[in-house]
Amino acid sequence: MSAFSASILAQPALIADLNERLLAFLQEQNVDGRTANHVALIVEEVLTNIGTHGRCSDKPVRVALTADRERVTGEIVDSGIPFDPRDATEPDLAKDAGERPVGGLGLFLVRRFSSALEYASRNGENYLHFAVARQPDAGGR
């Protein structure tokens, strides 16, 4: 099992840089492109949420990933406002463009692409654990 870890501020340009490194790691592990994209999406959405709604764009967030044959698992630890992403409101996906509110999809996508999602708040820190099941019969990127 191989691991990736980083500590970054939850700011858009830094999140984009992190995702490039993270995708390179997943490619080295021969994780298929679809799974890698889902992992990158989850990391981006969670970090963006921490930086905005969690009001934690100025304190480092720790991101760790491991990849094995069945799944990619991740841990994201921040010290922002406690919030369990599993409690986020479900968006109404059926509205047309004129009626549809702008936003509210980030944590929906996180839940949709995670095969497991757990949250705990301990000692002033938020711990989010997620897993993305690797796609069967998929090759490298």
Added chain:
Amino acid sequence: MDIVDEQIGDTRVVVVTGRLDGAASTGFAERIGGLVASSPKLLVDFAGVDFVTSAGLRAVLQIVKRVKASGGAFALCSVQAPVQEILEISGFAAMLRIHTARDEALAALAR
């Protein structure tokens, strides 16, 4: 992210290349949103976009709302599979006009 636009007939075609993520979405919305007033028909070619996040979806929706408010037309074309998956899961595929190829999209917008 790289954005290049050209006029083809009565449609403004915008070719986007790169990742439509939180870092790129504001520039994307401003650049393409700025074309709405002068170009009632907008076609955004996503052949070069391989990753989109909720921030990217938000930017697309902002542009579509502007186009609708101005009575124009908006379409996407040449969407890659990873992006198409996000558009479908989020309900955007049902909400937007999405064409397989640019020629097909231009013909539909010309009608």
